[in-house]
Amino acid sequence: MKRNVGFIYAHPDDETFGCSFLIRQIADEGGNPILLTATPGNAGKTGRLGTMTPEELAAKRRIELQQAADILGISEITHLEMGDGKLKEVDQNILAAHIADFLNRHQIEVVVTFPEDGVSGHPDHIVIHHAVNKVVLGGQAPSVQKLYYNEVRSRGDAIDKPGVLSISLGQNWKIKRDALAAHESQILSIERVFGDLLQAGPSSFADECFLLVWERGNVNPLKQERTIFDDLV
């Protein structure tokens, strides 16, 4: 049986920034990574692509996301098409209902989303964090057994915190570089975090860290795990 893992994010590229190694590993090990992205990401900048209308940028980012998904092994993407930068204004019950529907439709067993600070503090990220918590911890998605937040560490930081799973792709770091490069319109923010992708090497990419915050009703189990599939029933 293929294990379905749901990644729930706000914008095209959030999944690549924080979860490329994990997603590729899940796909390579026979799991099924599935993505929900809440907005088209079309209120932002266009990198070096020049002026674009919001409609043009939405279309471009949808293509970029599909390219990154193909590189990472994401099997399916749900696009909610909610307002970019405006998730706080959305009816939170409707957002939660969409997330619950996504999780139930795909019978998702493991969920990965933003931590409480949204990684970058982006308001849309924080809205997604709370919506996912509400659905999973509120029992609206009974197939879900585990919830993880993707944590951000500086390159080279030792990971010794219990409950944090650290994923490194070693020689396959090029997968993350290529998936980042697919998000061409976001190249300026990518360069701010990862540097010039043309110069990138293995040391440009920190291990990805995932904090297990909930497992079948147990909050903060603080387990040392080998993979996100450990102890699924």
Ligand SMILES: [Zn+2]
């Ligand atoms: Zn984002």
